[in-house]
Amino acid sequence: MNPRHNSDRRRLLTALRGLGLLALGGWTGVIRAASPVPLLTFKPVTLEAALREAGVDAVQPSEQLRLNAPDVAEDGSAVQISVSTSLPARRLLVLVEKNRIPLVASFEFPPGTRPFLATRIKMAGDSRVLAVVEADGRWFSAAREVRVTVGGCGG
Amino acid sequence: MVDVRVQIRHPMESGSRKDEAGELIPAWYITRFSLTAGDRLLFAAQLGPGVARDPLLHIRVDGLAAGDEVLAAWEDSRGETQSDRARVEAL
Structure with a gap:
């Protein structure tokens, strides 16, 4: 999984620009997963309420779930994180x-897609970052404490 | 395995930021995203305003070959929709 040793791997790099691309492919609609996940709301609530509203009742920490995040993020407007797991995870929440x-x-990771994700998130200030995955009907979590030098208006 | 990296140009405004005049900038962010190859759903996501500006999504997919076409589609909180296609390249 080390990106330095993946030269044998096929790789697709898409650089999508948000303007004027509709004519390229034609809009076909956002396709939702086969097992529909309820439409989530992104509201100012507590962490516990956010988890509950996303359908997470009980969650337990798992060492089979890895959350990579910096110890210190200089710019809270874009903090690079990645999540990977050996669990058969089909759904991932980031909080x-x-x-x-x-x-x-x-x-959501349908069969054939690995439970791996890397992205950039906003952080308003120092906080715990959580990855929560559903695997075999149970929820597992991993957390990292991230210090933020300049907050990024975390939404 | 294929590494798929998607970058979408979008402001991802949270709705809690103020402009230079001190006025709140309205929320405007991508809400839903999907990646497909033909009839196969590769990945789906619901995003909130906590995803950074110009969202980057990096995922890993099995069962794709060089030349296969994938379609990325997304929708934002104003109801605007966009999509784009790309082909898997062998490196």
């Missing part, structure tokens, strides 16, 4: 405990 809106996003 920032102390953001005004803790829930950052929900991701």
Whole structure:
């Protein structure tokens, strides 16, 4: 999984620009997963309420879930994180405990797609970042404490 | 395995930021995203305003070959929709 040793791997790099691309492919609609995840709301609530509203009742920490995030992020407007797991995870939630809106996003991995995700998130200030995955009907979590030098208006 | 990296140009305004005049900038962010190859759903996401500006999504997919076409589609909180296609390249 080390990106330095993946030269044998096929790789697709898409650089999508948000303007004027509609004519390229034609809009076909955002396709939702086969097992529909309820439409989430991104509201200013507590972490616990955000988890509950996303359908997470009980969650337990798992060492089989890895959340990579910096110990210190200089710019809270774009903090690079990645999540990977050996669990058969089909759904991933990313949350920032102390953001005004803790829930950052929900991701779905259909069969054939590895439970891996890298993205950039906003952090308003120092906080715990959580990755929560659903695997075999149970929820597992991993957390990292991230210090933020300049906050990024975390939504 | 294929690494798929998608970058979408979008302001991802949270609705809690103020402009230079001190006025709140309205929320405007991508809400839903999907990646497909033909009939196969590769990935779906619901995003909130906590995803950074110009969202980057990096995922890993099995069962794709060089030349396969993938379609990325997204919708934002104003109801605007966009999509784009790309082909898998062998490196």
